[in-house]
């Protein structure tokens with residue numbers, strides 16, 4: 213599903229000196245894998261996810277997504293790939309304010325050719341257990357419910373790959389548990405999932421765990 | 436892309452920010468309304484003046500005014516134009532098929548029974564009904580014999596007739612002009628107010644010979660009107676008329692004309708020039724209002740772009756291309772301007788109809804003013820959306836989501 217070779221990414225520090233965040237990352241994710249990425253704050257987890265999600269380009273290195281090299285794709289081709297193959301779940305939910313749950317879930321379908329977007333959005337919300345919250349605004353939903361709307365939005369296009377960047381970071385224990393169950397369900401349904409987390413107990417529930425260490429990925433052996 | 440959903444989303448975004456949308460639309464509504472109003476009103480007024488001139492002075496006619504400098508409004512030198520000159524023009528120039536002379540004098544005391552009134556007196560000929568396109572509605576026009584014999588006969592305009600005779604039939608009645616009796620033999624066709632603002636129904640006509648011999652003792656005339664066989668050849672005819680008149684008046688090459696010739700085309704050009712204030716400059720001020728509106732909209736949208744950076748980032752993350760993002764912002768700009776443009780047309784039309792109702796002169800929006808208004812709104816929408824759309828499209832998804 214994912215193949216990274218020698219991915220490098222640097223930023224410029226405020227004083228102008230370079231900050232190397234990813235220093236030659238190699239990664240292979242098989243289809244259907246449920247992978248956890250862990251690492252201390254500032255180690256480059258989100259940077260890696262942005263590259264995996266085609267939201268950012270690496271400075272160097274090869275990236276094949278579902279067998280297709282993406283390095284030379286134009287930005288509209290990347291947008292199309294994001295739309296069709298990838299679902300995102302963010303720590304801050306990123307729902308559109310003043311927009312109902314069902315309209316939020318519909319959003320990716322605005323940019324696809326899918327027919328019957330409303331029906332598909334409603335179905336996705338049913339799958340995350342929010343069938344009675346269709347017309348609620350994000351402001352009227354709890355954090356856990358908002359993240360479930362975001363998950364519904366991630367799966368409404370039926371993507372092969374779901375990228376979740378600390379999806380439970382802003383949630384209490386019970387809500388976090390719900391979200392983990394939904395992700396585990398998606399995994400059982402055959403999707404490839406990359407979960408970025410701080411929480412070792414959550415990482416332990418994934419099929420494998422990788423740690424970012426000084427700009428490189430190291431496989432953690434199951435404890 | 437699902438365009439219907441995107442349009443719906445834009446409309447919802449605008450509906451959500453009612454105050455902002457209101458400020459965006461205000462300038463367009465006012466600007467387009469002003470454009471429709473001034474443009475329609477201006478061309479309506481221009482058309483009315485042209486219609487009047489056309490009736491008085493149709494294509495293919497030439498007007499000669501005695502004296503020079505008439506049109507330039509400068510010092511008017513007295514001329515030497517006579518009826519003989521006009522007869523000679525008619526006889527010697529093949530392209531002149533009809534002609535008539537006239538001479539007017541204002542403010543003469545006219546008496547009928549115990550009523551009197553100060554009237555414009557116009558000396559005309561038996562050719563006047565054809566050449567000036569103004570005959571009689573009742574009674575008889577002047578005959579060639581009336582003109583030849585300087586008969587004491589008169590034709591009365593409607594307003595003058597009402598003032599002097601009330602409900603009585605004036606035909607056959609006696610009229611005293613400067614104390615001498617005249618027989619009224621006809622009522623002049625209604626004419627209305629001329630471009631100078633004169634009520635041309637408040638006048639009395641007598642044969643031009645009567646005027647010259649009995650009323651003011653003069654052997655020159657005021658104006659002459661010639662009809663040209665081929666209206667398209669009016670300009671050539673004008674040259675020949677001027678040549679012949681100069682020869683008859685014995686003018687040397689270095690002497691200026693002692694008469695002034697003008698044609699309907701010249702008059703219409705002057706009217707158009709004069710009414711550019713109405714048809715061009717007023718609408719141009721409306722265009723400035725629209726320019727300001729465009730700047731306001733562009734600014735509000737730019738503000739909206741910076742407010743909506745996370746939204747743009749999210750839309751890109753879920754698959755929006757740069758093009759689709761800029762399309763969305765264009766769309767919002769266009770929805771505002773087109774809806775406001777329609778409202779502006781409605782407002783301008785309502786103002787015109789109200790004005791028409793109040794003044795009694797029907798006024799309505801012209802199709803070209805409506806098209807112009809809507810086109811202006813569309814252009815404003817596109818122009819105002821340009822910069823915000825570009826800025827939104829250029830945002831990098833990572834930067835926008837942080």
Ligand SMILES: Nc1ncnc2c1ncn2[C@@H]1O[C@H](COP(=O)(O)OP(=O)(O)OP(=O)(O)O)[C@@H](O)[C@H]1O
Pocket residue numbers: 223224225231233251252253254255256257258259260
């Ligand atoms: N656009 C940027 N410009 C400059 N520095 C950046 C930029 N993005 C990230 N960084 C820096 O790169 C490093 C890695 O950031 P990243 O967000 O990937 O960390 P992270 O592992 O996700 O941390 P956290 O667990 O706190 O979310 C950090 O030091 C951060 O300050």
Ligand SMILES: [Mg+2]
Pocket residue numbers: 257258259377
């Ligand atoms: Mg992070």
